Amino acid sequence: MLQRVLPIALVACLVAPLSAQAPAGMKMRVDKSTDASDPDNTPDVKVVTAGKGFRVTGGPAVVLWNATNTASGNYSLKGTFTLMKPSSHPNFYGLVFGGSALEGAAQAYTYFTVAQTGAFLIKGRNGEQTPTISRGQNAAIKTPDANGTSVNTLEVRVAGDTITYLVNDQTVHTMPKGSLKTDGLVGVRINHVLDVQVDGFALGK
Numbered sequence: 001m002l003q004r005v006l007p008i009a010l011v012a013c014l015v016a017p018l019s020a021q022a023p024a025g026m027k028m029r030v031d032k033s034t035d036a037s038d039p040d041n042t043p044d045v046k047v048v049t050a051g052k053g054f055r056v057t058g059g060p061a062v063v064l065w066n067a068t069n070t071a072s073g074n075y076s077l078k079g080t081f082t083l084m085k086p087s088s089h090p091n092f093y094g095l096v097f098g099g100s101a102l103e104g105a106a107q108a109y110t111y112f113t114v115a116q117t118g119a120f121l122i123k124g125r126n127g128e129q130t131p132t133i134s135r136g137q138n139a140a141i142k143t144p145d146a147n148g149t150s151v152n153t154l155e156v157r158v159a160g161d162t163i164t165y166l167v168n169d170q171t172v173h174t175m176p177k178g179s180l181k182t183d184g185l186v187g188v189r190i191n192h193v194l195d196v197q198v199d200g201f202a203l204g205k
Contacts, residue, residue, distance in 0.1 A: 053199035065187025091191035099185030140170035
């Protein structure tokens with residue numbers, strides 16, 4: 001499959017400004033959860049260029065994207081996520097696709113994420129609504145090793161009316177696209193209080 005590497009340089013954010021160390025051009029949307037049992041009232045998130053990718057540390061849950069990175073039709077979206085250390089409770093991180101109006105009240109996207117427990121979670125976002133599409137456990141998802149790190153490559157494949165979700169080249173869920181919007185902005189989502197390195201973010205046909 002021919003792939004092109006997405007520019008990781010992502011533009012200063014409407015909701016939360018990024019430091020000069022962040023990849024140039026990055027946009028960031030910060031969550032502000034009102035759930036007292038899982039709040040997003042942690043300090044500001046830190047995003048810095050690291051190697052050929054970038055690293056997201058601490059802070060509230062965020063969506064990161066580049067306004068020039070859009071997908072349409074049939075495509076494959078992939079990224080490798082290294083969890084540098086476990087968080088105090090399971091938090092999810094992974095890919096965002098089908099995004100629109102990400103800086104405003106009408107934000108919309110779908111996200112495919114994994115957690116340190118070996119769980120995956122697929123959810124939608126429409127404004128403040130976040131309906132769950134699918135969730136489960138899968139042995140393909142690597143959990144932290146003795147050093148507390150884990151590396152998982154996530155992929156979303158859109159082909160005709162089928163969406164396939166893979167982790168480490170293993171299918172964890174398949175579903176009909178139906179009315180789910182897959183065309184639009186692509187990026188990543190990192191939940192709060194995590195330390196995650198993102199590499200190999202790529203879009204292919």
